[in-house]
Amino acid sequence: MHRKVWIALIVALLSVTLIMTGCGNQGNTSSGEKVIKIGFIAPLTGDVKTFGESAQKGFDLALEQAGYKAGDFKIEPVKADDRNDATEAVNVATKLITQDGVKAIVGSLTSLTTIPISKFANDNKVVLITGTATSPKVTVDDGKRKEYVFRACFIDPTQGTVAAKFALEELKLKTAAILYDQGNDYTIGLANNFKEAFTAGGGKILAMEAYAKNDTDFSAVLTNIAEKNPDILYLPDYYQKVSLIGKQARDKGIKAVFIGGDGWDSTDLDYKTMEGGYFTNHYSAQDPRPEVQNWVKQYKEKYGQEPDAFATLTYDATRLLLNAIETANSDDPAKIKEALQNTKDFSIVSGEKVSFDENGNPIKPVTILKIEGGKQKYVTSIKPN
Amino acid sequence: MEHFLEQVLNGFQLGLMYALIALGYTMVYGVVQLINFAHGDVFMVGAFLGYFGFAVWGLPLPLAILLAMASCALLGVIIERIAYRPLRYAPKIAALISAIGVSLFLEYFSSLKFVFGPNYRVVPRPFPEIQWKIAGLTVTNIQVIVFVVVLIMLILLQILIYRTKTGMAMRTVAVDHNAARLMGVNVDTTISITFAIGSAFAALGGVLYAIAYPQIHPFMGIMPGLKAFTAAVLGGIGIIPGAVLGALIMGQVETLTSAYISSQMRDAIAFAILILVLLFRPTGLLGRTETEKV
Numbered sequence: 097m098h099r100k101v102w103i104a105l106i107v108a109l110l111s112v113t114l115i116m117t118g119c120g121n122q123g124n125t126s127s128g129e130k131v132i133k134i135g136f137i138a139p140l141t142g143d144v145k146t147f148g149e150s151a152q153k154g155f156d157l158a159l160e161q162a163g164y165k166a167g168d169f170k171i172e173p174v175k176a177d178d179r180n181d182a183t184e185a186v187n188v189a190t191k192l193i194t195q196d197g198v199k200a201i202v203g204s205l206t207s208l209t210t211i212p213i214s215k216f217a218n219d220n221k222v223v224l225i226t227g228t229a230t231s232p233k234v235t236v237d238d239g240k241r242k243e244y245v246f247r248a249c250f251i252d253p254t255q256g257t258v259a260a261k262f263a264l265e266e267l268k269l270k271t272a273a274i275l276y277d278q279g280n281d282y283t284i285g286l287a288n289n290f291k292e293a294f295t296a297g298g299g300k301i302l303a304m305e306a307y308a309k310n311d312t313d314f315s316a317v318l319t320n321i322a323e324k325n326p327d328i329l330y331l332p333d334y335y336q337k338v339s340l341i342g343k344q345a346r347d348k349g350i351k352a353v354f355i356g357g358d359g360w361d362s363t364d365l366d367y368k369t370m371e372g373g374y375f376t377n378h379y380s381a382q383d384p385r386p387e388v389q390n391w392v393k394q395y396k397e398k399y400g401q402e403p404d405a406f407a408t409l410t411y412d413a414t415r416l417l418l419n420a421i422e423t424a425n426s427d428d429p430a431k432i433k434e435a436l437q438n439t440k441d442f443s444i445v446s447g448e449k450v451s452f453d454e455n456g457n458p459i460k461p462v463t464i465l466k467i468e469g470g471k472q473k474y475v476t477s478i479k480p481n
Numbered sequence: 482m483e484h485f486l487e488q489v490l491n492g493f494q495l496g497l498m499y500a501l502i503a504l505g506y507t508m509v510y511g512v513v514q515l516i517n518f519a520h521g522d523v524f525m526v527g528a529f530l531g532y533f534g535f536a537v538w539g540l541p542l543p544l545a546i547l548l549a550m551a552s553c554a555l556l557g558v559i560i561e562r563i564a565y566r567p568l569r570y571a572p573k574i575a576a577l578i579s580a581i582g583v584s585l586f587l588e589y590f591s592s593l594k595f596v597f598g599p600n601y602r603v604v605p606r607p608f609p610e611i612q613w614k615i616a617g618l619t620v621t622n623i624q625v626i627v628f629v630v631v632l633i634m635l636i637l638l639q640i641l642i643y644r645t646k647t648g649m650a651m652r653t654v655a656v657d658h659n660a661a662r663l664m665g666v667n668v669d670t671t672i673s674i675t676f677a678i679g680s681a682f683a684a685l686g687g688v689l690y691a692i693a694y695p696q697i698h699p700f701m702g703i704m705p706g707l708k709a710f711t712a713a714v715l716g717g718i719g720i721i722p723g724a725v726l727g728a729l730i731m732g733q734v735e736t737l738t739s740a741y742i743s744s745q746m747r748d749a750i751a752f753a754i755l756i757l758v759l760l761f762r763p764t765g766l767l768g769r770t771e772t773e774k775v
Contacts, residue, residue: 143600278745305739306745312701316736316739319488347612
């Protein structure tokens with residue numbers, strides 16, 4: 097009997113504490129300041145964890161520079177790790193929206209995880225802005241715009257098209273082979289758009305082969321490709337996979353120039369293998385524009401390293417969001433969404449005078465980088481048309 | 482023609498990789514009639530331990546391999562003791578589900594930050610790669626090493642099972658536990674030894690796999706494990722040479738499918754074969770209905 101009474105007492109006490117802390121978290125704090133919660137979702141572990149770590153630094157720096165404030169609101173960040181797993185991403189998004197009550201989310205990083213959570217955020221009327229998910233499906237679903245979803249990067253068609261344009265016009269290469277992951281929207285998008293633009297520009301695709309996410313042996317398709325001897329091997333996947341494919345391709349005697357997308361942008365890329373390759377990216381720290389040089393300096397001071405595109409774009413995305421909260425001066429997602437859509441001539445690191453098109457995509461040039469001497473070298477910026 | 486032979490060689494290498502895993506799979510099945518789904522994950526643990534041994538702790542490669550094999554042998558014995566022995570006389574489905582549980586446990590436990598961590602790791606080559614050009618074909622030293630290791634494993638297993646006391650005990654246990662016990666065979670010890678050897682071979686396979694395809698992560702054992710299982714069934718599960726035969730066929734089917742049909746069809750065709758074999762020849766290519774297991 098006694099034990100039961102004790103348990104009842106403890107449970108009662110716990111519930112009271114829970115309810116009280118729950119109240120404290122909503123709306124106003126004791127100082128009377130208004131609080132808005134912003135979620136941050138990124139792969140902080142898993143196959144692309146270096147992306148997530150960079151993005152987190154960009155997010156933190158943007159908030160820090162804004163003094164954790166936007167308009168009259170104090171910003172309270174809530175972070176979550178999606179491990180670059182689509183199911184896990186939806187789980188953490190559900191937690192952020194239903195339990196933490198965030199009004200806006202910055203994230204996630206890859207299209208693989210961002211497509212499912214963008215739908216979830218839009219259905220729950222929570223603003224979502226991703227720095228780096230480049231698939232068109234992130235903001236548009238079956239031709240219908242997800243009104244609450246935005247991004248700070250260009251989309252896959254742009255990246256594939258610009259890569260093809262660069263290969264044809266600047267490198268003067270005429271034949272290409274493509275290897276892509278058949279289970280990943282990001283690499284499918286890049287591969288298809290590269291193929292389309294390359295063929296339209298007079299180039300020839302000699303082979304287009306698919307593989308699955310967990311494949312490690314590419315010898316069969318690479319042997320075929322080696323025989324066709326293309327000028328280009330287009331590898332639009334993430335750094336760990338292209339490093340593995342690149343190594344096996346060279347082992348098979350393929351001499352083609354490797355070209356890829358922004359998934360290559362990692363310190364964990366096998367620079368020795370990918371030497372001489374080119375990839376499309378959102379930004380380069382070597383770009384001479386003052387906005388870029390300023391950002392690089394601030395980032396270096398804080399973290400002691402150069403910011404990559406993931407840090408930069410997440411920084412840009414966070415700043416676009418903070419600007420919209422400030423303009424709307426409200427924590428109502430509908431008003432923040434309105435302000436974000438009407439962004440005009442807002443300069444960010446990855447582009448000047450940015451505004452959004454009807455699909456929530458910014459329009460800006462694509463940067464081309466080359467792997468040279470074990471480093472990334474800025475080549476040029478190309479405007480898509 | 483040269484191109485075709487090059488593809489056959491690619492398939493041969495892949496097949497040998499599957500054989501490394503399939504041998505342990507099939508041996509364990511032969512003795513305890515349990516499909517040890519955790520085998521692919523023991524293979525993963527072996528790959529990680531080997532990697533830590535030679536790449537992180539700086540041990541010489543043979544020592545790193547021995548360490549991985551010994552640790553995985555112990556792991557195999559522990560898995561059997563905890564997850565399979567209590568269910569030995571329960572319906573077979575219970576042990577099978579327990580095996581799936583062990584498999585998932587190993588994958589997610591290894592993903593924890595204080596264990597191996599969820600990240601991909603690049604495995605440095607512990608020795609320089611050498612390529613030989615023989616009649617237009619490219620042969621690497623890694624292919625040769627894997628081939629020799631599979632051959633040695635096959636011979637050792639055959640000797641162990643048919644020429645030693647332990648092997649005789651294993652064959653007895655495979656036929657009937659109770660009869661074996663009456664003949665003075667220690668059933669528990671025999672099964673433990675079976676798991677120890679099977680797991681040690683999985684570890685050896687893991688280290689070689691990591692050297693051939695230099696990237697490891699906690700979920701790397703799933704696909705090779707499934708393919709090796711298919712290979713073991715194809716050759717006749719429980720029959721040692723059958724595992725190698727099945728694995729070599731699987732390697733060829735996969736490689737030739739991606740080379741001449743379509744790279745998208747590869748896994749579909751590989752697993753379609755598993756279904757066809759189960760439907761039309763459930764005992765496998767080398768199996769006979771009343772055949773003695775192991």
